[in-house]
Amino acid sequence: MKELFVLAEHRRGEIRDVTFEMLTKGRELSQKINADLTAVLLGHDVKEFAKTLADQAKRVLIVDDARLENFNAEAYQRVLSHLISERKPSLTLVGHTAYGVDLAPSLAAELNVPLATDCIDLDFEGERLVVVRQVYGGKVNVKASLCKSESYVVTLRPGTFEAQEVKPLGGETIEIASPLSKDIEYKRFIEFFEPPAGEVDISAADIIVGIGRGIRDIENMPVVEKLAGALGGVLACSRPVVDKGWLPKDRQVGTSGKTVKPKLYIAIGISGQFQHVSGMKNADLIIAINKDPKAPIFRAADYGVVEDLFKVVPALTNKLLEEKTSK
């Protein structure tokens, strides 16, 4: 029987959402190619996780080893390359996450199994595996095919497939003896680190003015600070602004920052890569200002202004201030 693997991702006692998204897509694909859907769970004392996963898959393979308690790319790779070599799944799905990107490329290279990363869709067309990815910061999509192989590895972009509830499948749970014979030599997990929180919690704000690369220089910050002031909102940003040190890390909205759900989010000079959009797409109202009419942010926003932000933002600020004084 053919098999399709989904690598369960978990951290600090929780199965991460991307796991359920992959199981949803995995179920669809496994039916299409007539394969069993197998969740692969590596960890330590993870019986509870196994129960949850068994509801969503034909079977769960558990490898329990103290050295797998926290993610470790070296340990994970050794176990997975063993499992893939033994069972030859048609496809192994891994999350395109901080863990997945640390693992999938070296695993695929070790096994010489074709890999496609950061996919937003995939399908078997006959024997070929075809994927859709985004390039140039989400401005263009690519349809690509993988070279013919018995087995593939694909990393899926988190948040792309909606995890669907299923009637519990009651999959079987199979414990596999840990293939880790020798010590993990090269890599050691030490601890988690949470950067200290600042004085403003953007996830609690009703009105957020989000700024991006388009702001160009720290000298230009007063332009958006004034708008935030006129709106009674707080400033937040996309990654480049934090990278340049213009705003602290705790103001970053997106995958590697915070998820926000304000009543109003004004995106200024933000192109709208998925990493940012995934952190703000659930705002009640999104207004985007960007001079590139094809910027992906306009696919997330309710209203858009295609203009130079340094012209629009002061005009808007003045209008808001006029509004206030006329009251």
Place this chain on the structure above:
Amino acid sequence: MDVIVCVKHVPETAEAEIVVDESGKRIRTEDLVFAINEWDDYALEEAVLLKERLGGSVTIVTVGPEEADDTLRKCLARGADRAIRLTDKTFEGSDAYAIAKILHKAIKDLPFNLILTGAQAGDDGYAQVGVVLAELLGIPHATMVKKIELKEGFARVNRELEGGLEEVVEVKLPTVLAIQTGINEPRYVSIMGIRKAREKEIRVLGLRDLGLREEEVGESGSWITVEKMFMPPVEKEAEILTGGLDEIAAKIVETLRARGLV
């Protein structure tokens, strides 16, 4: 500390409008400005900072056409000592796996303690090259690196996870570290530096020099082949507000008022 940095010469597209060309497999690049990949920029800076603190050398390696010399020269001006460009007609169509194989051949016999790459490239965004390269070299790696502390025989690094969280891991040297943006503040190039860098040599190596076979590179040596490029389907589109600045501002204020936001 001898550090090798792998860099890529890419079009800057963050604020540019992108058009797919007639082939349907590439974008039009005539009007785009090319520069060092943003992630590699931070990797280069990290290497130069290490050299300034610990001595040693910085070697830059790229796979790319002659135009990529522009990026290499800027790297040399920023403090790199040597530059190597790997180029061959047969390299065209290479995916991240094939690129890693090409880099591997060029790097395996060079002296190094550390290899730095960007965590991903702003064009094709595979986020693979550094990790595959490490596997081919038989050394460990860490990706999404936000902080490096070098210790005796190992590096202690912070990796960026999701939701503002980081993890601290220790990796034995030599290692490949794939750098996340924001790890440092890349310096600007001085005019003097650029002038001096013109005198530094760029070594150029091709397929045969590297001992590679044609089928190992290009499309035949790749895992993945682009079939077509297309603009992302529009599921939802913002209503674009038009008019003069004052008019646009008034429309926004009206929308906000309707929702009780002002």
